[in-house]
Amino acid sequence: MYRFLFLISFLALCGAAQAETPRQIADAYAAGQGGGFRASAARGAEFFAHRFGVSEKMPACSTCHTDSPLGVGRHAVTGKSIKPLAPAANAERLSDSAKVEKWFTRNCKEVVGRDCTPGEKADFMVFLMEAR
Ligand code: HEC
Numbered sequence: 001m002y003r004f005l006f007l008i009s010f011l012a013l014c015g016a017a018q019a020e021t022p023r024q025i026a027d028a029y030a031a032g033q034g035g036g037f038r039a040s041a042a043r044g045a046e047f048f049a050h051r052f053g054v055s056e057k058m059p060a061c062s063t064c065h066t067d068s069p070l071g072v073g074r075h076a077v078t079g080k081s082i083k084p085l086a087p088a089a090n091a092e093r094l095s096d097s098a099k100v101e102k103w104f105t106r107n108c109k110e111v112v113g114r115d116c117t118p119g120e121k122a123d124f125m126v127f128l129m130e131a132r
Contacts, residue, residue, distance in 0.1 A: 022087055022094035026125035032118035039119070044127025047120060054113035061111055061124075069131045086131035094125060 030037045048069065051059040058064060058076045065073040065082065070089040073082030084090045094100055104124075108116040116124070 020095055020097055022125060022129045025094060025097045025100055026122050026129065028097070029118045029122035029125060033122060037119050037122065039122035039126040041123070041127040041130045044123035044125070047124055048127060052112050055110055058111055061107065063111075069128050086128045088132050094128060100125075 026039060030039050048061050048065070049067070050061075053059055063076045065071070065085050069086040070084050072084060074080070075082060083092075085093055087093045087095075100121075104116055104121050108114065108120075
């Protein structure tokens with residue numbers, strides 16, 4: 001019986017170690033930028049609304065994610081609804097670094113025409129984390 005309890009608590013600890021906070025993921029991006037980079041929510045907000053003009057259908061991140069990261073988005077091509085990006089409106093957001101990186105890669109290519117820099121990602125994350 002004790003062995004069983006030990007196993008259960010061990011598994012729970014492993015699960016806890018894997019869960020990531022938005023802060024941890026944002027800090028990792030900031031560190032990746034180097035040079036003592038400090039993320040800025042204001043720069044992230046500008047980035048979110050900026051029209052890059054690379055794609056006609058999706059000129060900005062806000063094209064699909066609406067003008068507010070708290071809003072329910074709508075995919076510019078498929079019309080599918082997209083849950084809010086801000087953790088304040090959707091607790092599942094920014095809690096899985098692999099998922100975050102996957103969508104940065106895809107969306108940056110489409111909208112910005114290149115990979116986003118680690119600094120741009122850190123700014124964007126902090127902007128989403130502070131949205132209320
Ligand atoms: C063509 C529509 C579209 C555009 C434009 C778009 N996104 Fe997204 N984005 C999506 C979809 C679809 C998802 C994933 C669906 C979901 O998780 O609800 C997503 C998910 C994300 C996520 C994942 C967050 C998480 O933890 O779940 C991030 C971060 C993100 N987008 C950032 C951006 C950024 C930065 C831009 C602009 C460079 C951008 N998106 C532009 C459609 C878009």
